[in-house]
Amino acid sequence: MKRSRLPGLTVLILLVFFYLPIVILVINSFNLHKYGGEWSGFTLKWYVRLFQDDAVWHALRNSLIIAGVSTAASTVLGTLAAYALHRSNDRFQKIHHGLIYMPLVLPDILMGMSLLLFFVAVGFQLGLTSICIAHITFCISYVAMVVLARLQDFDFSMMEAAYDLGANSWTATTRVLLPALAPGITAGALLAFTLSIDDFVITFFVAGPGSSTLPVHIYSMMKHSRFMPVINALSTLLLLVTFVAVGSSQLINKQKGADLP
Amino acid sequence: MSGFLEFEGISKSFGDLKALDNVSLSIRQGEIFSLLGPSGCGKTTLLRICAGFEMPDAGRVLLNGKDITDLPPNRRAVNTIFQNYALFPNMTLRENIAFGLQIAKVPKKEIADRVETMLQLVQLEHHAHKRPHQISGGQKQRVAIARALVNRPQVLLLDEPLAALDLKLRQRMLVELDGIHDEVGTTFVYVTHDQSEAMGLSDRIAVFNHGVVEQVGSSTEIYEAPRTSFTAAFIGDTNFFNGRVCERIDSEYCQIEIEGLEPRLRFFNDKNLREQVRVDLSVRPEKFSISRTQPAPDPLSNTLRGTVEDVIYLGSHTKWWVRVNEEYLISVTSQHSRFLLDSKPIRWNEAVWISWHADDGYMLERYDENDEALLVLSDAGLPDDIPPDEEAE
Amino acid sequence: MPGQRMKGWMISLPSMAWLTVFFLLPTLMIFIIAFKPANPLGGLGEGWTLRTWLELGNPNYPSIIWRTLRLSFYCTAACILLGIPFSYYIARAPERRQRALLLLVIIPFWTNFLIRVFAWKAVLHPEGALKHMLVAVGIASPDTMLLYNEWAVLLVMVYTYLPFAIMPLYAAIEKFDFALLDAALDLGAGRATAMRRVFLPGIRRGIQTAVLMVLIPALGSYVIPDILGGPSSEMLGNKIAQRAFADRNLPHSAALSALLCLCVMLPMLMGTLLRRKRTGGAA
Numbered sequence: 059m060k061r062s063r064l065p066g067l068t069v070l071i072l073l074v075f076f077y078l079p080i081v082i083l084v085i086n087s088f089n090l091h092k093y094g095g096e097w098s099g100f101t102l103k104w105y106v107r108l109f110q111d112d113a114v115w116h117a118l119r120n121s122l123i124i125a126g127v128s129t130a131a132s133t134v135l136g137t138l139a140a141y142a143l144h145r146s147n148d149r150f151q152k153i154h155h156g157l158i159y160m161p162l163v164l165p166d167i168l169m170g171m172s173l174l175l176f177f178v179a180v181g182f183q184l185g186l187t188s189i190c191i192a193h194i195t196f197c198i199s200y201v202a203m204v205v206l207a208r209l210q211d212f213d214f215s216m217m218e219a220a221y222d223l224g225a226n227s228w229t230a231t232t233r234v235l236l237p238a239l240a241p242g243i244t245a246g247a248l249l250a251f252t253l254s255i256d257d258f259v260i261t262f263f264v265a266g267p268g269s270s271t272l273p274v275h276i277y278s279m280m281k282h283s284r285f286m287p288v289i290n291a292l293s294t295l296l297l298l299v300t301f302v303a304v305g306s307s308q309l310i311n312k313q314k315g316a317d318l319p
Numbered sequence: 320m321s322g323f324l325e326f327e328g329i330s331k332s333f334g335d336l337k338a339l340d341n342v343s344l345s346i347r348q349g350e351i352f353s354l355l356g357p358s359g360c361g362k363t364t365l366l367r368i369c370a371g372f373e374m375p376d377a378g379r380v381l382l383n384g385k386d387i388t389d390l391p392p393n394r395r396a397v398n399t400i401f402q403n404y405a406l407f408p409n410m411t412l413r414e415n416i417a418f419g420l421q422i423a424k425v426p427k428k429e430i431a432d433r434v435e436t437m438l439q440l441v442q443l444e445h446h447a448h449k450r451p452h453q454i455s456g457g458q459k460q461r462v463a464i465a466r467a468l469v470n471r472p473q474v475l476l477l478d479e480p481l482a483a484l485d486l487k488l489r490q491r492m493l494v495e496l497d498g499i500h501d502e503v504g505t506t507f508v509y510v511t512h513d514q515s516e517a518m519g520l521s522d523r524i525a526v527f528n529h530g531v532v533e534q535v536g537s538s539t540e541i542y543e544a545p546r547t548s549f550t551a552a553f554i555g556d557t558n559f560f561n562g563r564v565c566e567r568i569d570s571e572y573c574q575i576e577i578e579g580l581e582p583r584l585r586f587f588n589d590k591n592l593r594e595q596v597r598v599d600l601s602v603r604p605e606k607f608s609i610s611r612t613q614p615a616p617d618p619l620s621n622t623l624r625g626t627v628e629d630v631i632y633l634g635s636h637t638k639w640w641v642r643v644n645e646e647y648l649i650s651v652t653s654q655h656s657r658f659l660l661d662s663k664p665i666r667w668n669e670a671v672w673i674s675w676h677a678d679d680g681y682m683l684e685r686y687d688e689n690d691e692a693l694l695v696l697s698d699a700g701l702p703d704d705i706p707p708d709e710e711a712e
Numbered sequence: 713m714p715g716q717r718m719k720g721w722m723i724s725l726p727s728m729a730w731l732t733v734f735f736l737l738p739t740l741m742i743f744i745i746a747f748k749p750a751n752p753l754g755g756l757g758e759g760w761t762l763r764t765w766l767e768l769g770n771p772n773y774p775s776i777i778w779r780t781l782r783l784s785f786y787c788t789a790a791c792i793l794l795g796i797p798f799s800y801y802i803a804r805a806p807e808r809r810q811r812a813l814l815l816l817v818i819i820p821f822w823t824n825f826l827i828r829v830f831a832w833k834a835v836l837h838p839e840g841a842l843k844h845m846l847v848a849v850g851i852a853s854p855d856t857m858l859l860y861n862e863w864a865v866l867l868v869m870v871y872t873y874l875p876f877a878i879m880p881l882y883a884a885i886e887k888f889d890f891a892l893l894d895a896a897l898d899l900g901a902g903r904a905t906a907m908r909r910v911f912l913p914g915i916r917r918g919i920q921t922a923v924l925m926v927l928i929p930a931l932g933s934y935v936i937p938d939i940l941g942g943p944s945s946e947m948l949g950n951k952i953a954q955r956a957f958a959d960r961n962l963p964h965s966a967a968l969s970a971l972l973c974l975c976v977m978l979p980m981l982m983g984t985l986l987r988r989k990r991t992g993g994a995a
């Protein structure tokens with residue numbers, strides 16, 4: 059049978075579509091021309107300007123604090139939730155599952171808006187704390203889903219084997235269950251960290267004065283076109299961080315894979 | 320005399336399903352005791368009750384005279400080999416084996432020694448540093464055994480430990496298991512649904528059906544003298560006859576009349592049945608001899624005439640289905656002790672004589688037409704009579 | 713064991729409590745606050761009112777709701793139409809290439825969402841690269857506006873949500889047994905018929921998931937129309953933010969959010985019902 063060329067062509071076009079804007083952005087970060095329409099010479103001045111902008115560094119610091127706190131909290135809460143969901147399937151856990159699942163599907167603007175209303179209604183001061191609460195709320199669901207997937211591969215007769223060999227609940231959990239879940243929990247935590255660092259919409263709704271995270275700050279810069287090349291530079295740096303992180307995790311995975319027979 | 324491990328009137332239900340119904344067993348110290356039965360009959364459930372993973376609804380478990388029914392699994396001197404081994408993937412084989420001893424806070428030096436001895440026993444000294452995913456199924460099996468035995472349990476529970484292995488490996492592991500048992504002398508309770516495994520390994524077997532113990536006995540007892548139709552049909556292959564005692568010849572033998580079979584049949588009357596009592600009989604296929612010519616008459620032998628309806632050549636032996644008096648289809652097997660190509664084997668559609676000695680049939684205590692195990696044989700056109708009450712005296 | 717049941721209950725307590733207070737309660741609040749009057753300081757007034765809901769009758773809104781639905785629908789359709797051949801190619805490629813391609817799809821989406829939207833702003837900018845190119849080739853005239861219209865919004869919505877469609881489609885196609893296609897051809901079906909009657913029904917679940925994964929966030933789009941759209945391409949999300957931040961009228965944005973919430977629930981409910989009917993019919 060002759061194979062259709064359509065899929066291959068789609069792939070080619072879509073990959074260009076995916077990468078074109080990013081490539082242009084990186085090129086423009088070194089472009090003297092302000093709007094990047096044409097190449098008017100190589101420069102690093104946008105990077106220099108970026109490094110002189112204290113607000114960017116302040117926002118980055120906020121982002122890291124929030125991501126750290128919400129990763130820690132949501133990893134604990136999400137892991138417990140996954141365990142509870144996996145162990146039983148009664149009506150109570152069905153409701154629990156619904157609560158975990160809904161934040162994953164609702165558009166983030168709804169979550170941001172509802173939390174804003176909540177904080178205003180109860181008179182909670184908007185700031186780093188409110189952002190942390192919001193981030194923990196949506197990260198729990200992601201962590202729970204990732205850990206749940208790992209739990210489904212875990213054979214609970216392993217726990218029985220541990221009891222059988224004399225372990226109590228605590229030893230069985232710490233020496234058998236947690237080590238087996240560790241990759242899932244780590245993956246969940248990494249995902250939570252990434253989501254927290256990346257989130258704009260929800261943060262935007264619940265941020266107070268002085269608590270801008272990096273994305274919120276970038277957004278406010280975007281409103282003024284004089285910042286455009288600086289954002290290019292910042293974006294290029296963030297891209298670099300992403301690529302280094304992805305690349306090294308791939309490498310680590312590959313090395314781990316090589317260990318196996 | 321009470322046994323080493325005792326189950327007293329154990330019952331367990333899951334919702335509406337009665338997984339175990341008033342099971343009582345007495346297991347002796349140092350024996351290999353098998354729980355044999357079809358899938359879903361409650362073997363694993365009994366084992367899990369013994370290990371402490373399930374609570375019985377009623378009944379007690381006694382180990383060495385002590386009631387352990389309410390003891391949690393980690394405080395019982397009982398260890399389990401799980402069906403899928405349940406080795407800890409994050410530990411090396413050595414760490415797996417040492418786990419129980421570490422929990423028990425055995426001194427480090429002693430742990431090392433005992434683990435080493437165990438590794439030697441199961442011949443895994445050279446693999447001790449590997450992790451479970453790096454070894455084969457048979458090796459995993461041996462690690463599981465070592466991990467349990469190193470704790471010197473009073474009873475070792477094995478739940479279909481060979482089910483995940485291929486046939487050849489299964490046979491080899493069976494021999495190894497037997498060897499290990501000889502060496503350590505621990506009491507083994509062995510669950511399987513494979514009769515050849517149970518018969519080859521065990522000192523005694525308990526046959527289970529639908530949560531009830533049908534019979535306990537040695538392999539030979541269970542095979543040669545099944546008490547119920549279920550046991551007779553589940554262990555090996557057999558032919559059933561339902562009849563009526565019409566005459567007691569002497570204290571040992573009786574004549575039995577079977578509906579639709581011409582000559583009356585002679586059976587050894589070990590149940591001492593009176594005349595006119597209904598009785599159910601089992602005759603194993605290999606007890607028959609088959610020939611083209613009529614065998615010499617013998618008062619202690621039964622002879623029937625029939626036609627071969629089907630022949631299956633199985634290498635070491637051949638199986639014939641012989642139609643007798645329209646209604647009966649009897650399965651007969653015969654071992655080939657001589658070179659078969661030189662002889663002229665009995666073929667399809669030939670008229671044959673089949674005969675067996677009166678001692679070789681066996682009277683059942685209970686016959687249940689609805690046993691799943693019987694359905695294979697249903698073509699034999701069993702009489703429509705309601706199964707009679709047995710009268711054992 | 714009763715002890716076990718108890719423990720399961722206790723373990724789920726922290727996350728249950730957290731999500732009840734910070735997710736369920738706030739979501740319900742959207743519907744409650746929509747009936748509250750606003751106060752001029754940007755907070756909430758006393759008592760209850762229906763005024764907010766009546767204000768939604770403002771002729772402005774129907775057209776915005778219509779636009780939201782229309783753009784989301786187009787975006788979903790485009791993502792599915794592009795996603796199927798794309799995922800098909802990946803799923804049928806050799807294993808190594810599959811992994812590489814999937815990675816290539818995901819990598820751009822590990823970069824910040826805002827930055828991706830921003831990158832498009834640079835591309836579509838009146839003095840940006842694409843415009844120059846199109847003018848040079850002669851497709852566009854110097855005063856064509858690529859930015860600040862519905863097409864720009866739609867384009868970047870597709871760009872953003874396409875991977876959400878590709879992932880479930882790929883998962884479904886990867887599991888599809890291609891021998892079925894051969895069987896259909898063998899039984900005399902043409903290639904198009906085989907695709908329509910065997911392949912598409914075979915990956916139905918994947919398509920359903922992909923539709924939901926794209927449609928729902930598309931309905932809630934806010935950043936894309938905000939940055940790339942003009943006043944004539946606002947969506948529901950923009951209005952929600954405007955009412956909350958520019959006018960400080962929280963009840964009003966709550967009412968709009970309630971509306972959006974209903975728009976989102978509808979396809980989800982339909983998806984569940986469809987699935988239930990299918991499984992019910994099979995039983």
Ligand SMILES: Nc1ncnc2c1ncn2[C@@H]1O[C@H](COP(=O)(O)OP(=O)(O)OP(=O)(O)O)[C@@H](O)[C@H]1O
Pocket residue numbers: 333336338356357358359360361362363364365512
């Ligand atoms: N936790 C449980 N909940 C509900 N039913 C159960 C549970 N455990 C076992 N059963 C049921 O109890 C019956 C006996 O199960 P058991 O596992 O003891 O069978 P088995 O003899 O070990 O079978 P197999 O040879 O297939 O392992 C089965 O019908 C099974 O479905």
Ligand SMILES: [Mg+2]
Pocket residue numbers: 362363364478
């Ligand atoms: Mg079992």
